Amino acid sequence: MPIENIPEIYIKNDQKKSDLFMYDFKMTSDVVKSKVNLGMNMFSFLQVGKKQVHFAGTTVAVNKDQSLLLKKGNWLWTELLDTETIYYCKLFFFSAKKLKGFLENHTKNSKIAKEETPYFIIRNDSYISSYLNSLSTINEAPSVFADNLLSVKFEELMLYFLQKHGRKFELFLHSLIIEETSSFKKIVESKIHSNLKLEEIAFLCNMSLSTFKRHFIKEYKTSPGKWLKDKRLQKVKETLELGNLKPSDIYLDFGYNNLSNFSIAFKNKFGINPSEITS
Template identity: 35%
Template sequence: MKFNNIQSCHLGPEISPEQFIPEHFFLYLLNGSMISYDGYKHYKMQAGDYCIARKNHLVRYTKHKEDGLFEKVLITFDEAFLRKFLKRHPYHIEPTDNTDSFLFINEDKLIQNFIHSLEPYYNGTEQLDDAFSDVKREELLIILLKNNPDLANIFFNFNTPHKIDLESFMNHNFKFNISLERFAFMTGRSLSTFKREFKTIFNTSPGKWLMDKRLQEAYFLLDKENKKPTDIYVDLGFEDLSHFSYVFKKQYGFSPAQLNKKTMP
């Protein structure tokens, strides 16, 4: 399904720019493609795909344009909206062992027609107010639950993350550039408890450990995998190349580019 001369459409609260999904959202790709990685699995989306991105998951996105375009429909199902919905439409909730960060949705006529109904808001001929935005979000949620009843166990689970193994989680997710508060939340701890237990396990502070761990990984990728500094700094949680180069040189006595030249065949 394609539209001409459209813009991306977004309904609901804004999604955080962090590599952390704070609220569930429905995503439909109109143009382009996207590969997401949650530390465990890669998820590939092509134009025409539908999926649900799950809250309280760490992810990294790589977006690819098609004919210079990356366009999407993004509809947020925030907790406040979901709680109101659940009061009007009660569902029986059961625990689920599904841990995927992205759940792909099969296309059907109801979803197709829903996407078509948003077309006036893509081309700018109509404006969505907050009340109508909630109506459209409720319509989509009813469609999704009609076709995929098990989604209720995910959408209406309002529990916070439970306390998990801190050492295993950090060793698996150190590349994600999120705040210590987010790391604490994801491991089911308060910030003070997180810092205290981290010190006991790793015998150093979270900030120093994260920096050392990322730089060790950078050294390996440059030295053994012949990666370029420009290809790895973002994936390792550094916000810009100059800062990465500065802290790398401070740690090892030479810049990433100098090590890269030594190891190039």
């Protein structure tokens, strides 16, 4: 899966990269999974469909009733159609320079606690709906006029969320301009129970697959494939012992493409078939 540099891939050759950029993203495929190098912080106003994103040590999923503010960095994201229609998402990118200017003008210069979460979930309301409608006309305006309008609309949006979410949103905005390097172990161990592939976890660690494997063996004294397989199968066993789910309900969630391979791996580790587990 190639890495997509966003918003660069959306910028036309005759456009200069600016501190604010808006893009209407649409698709008709059932599912699109992408490795994304997000070069600017970004509002993702989801209007039709569902979205799931992984970033370093965390995962978040939203539907069309919610939107996201995402921190720049390496993300894995999956976009899914909600019904037989197009997936539609309005993306609004802003630079660290633009954010710093806003914070200097509208927030206190007090010491800010470090915020660990790289995303902020926004529940869509009537204001968001009317705001997005007002953005739709900007792309049709002359470029100089459009730039000035976007600047005004950015400040309007930020002030609205500050008023609505208060200190929580303010802390999050400050966290976006703090350079943070998540620890290798934190990222790896947060993905034990996901169905991500090794190369996807390596991407979230900002490493090539070969560098990731070397680093992993040095840290854990075993190969990442074996370690993750053992951890995930242990979690499978614990899940089945609760008695609420069957093997056929969960094998995909733990990275297996079919029930047969899942059952063989489980029996090799525990000596019994997963269907024999009872609460």
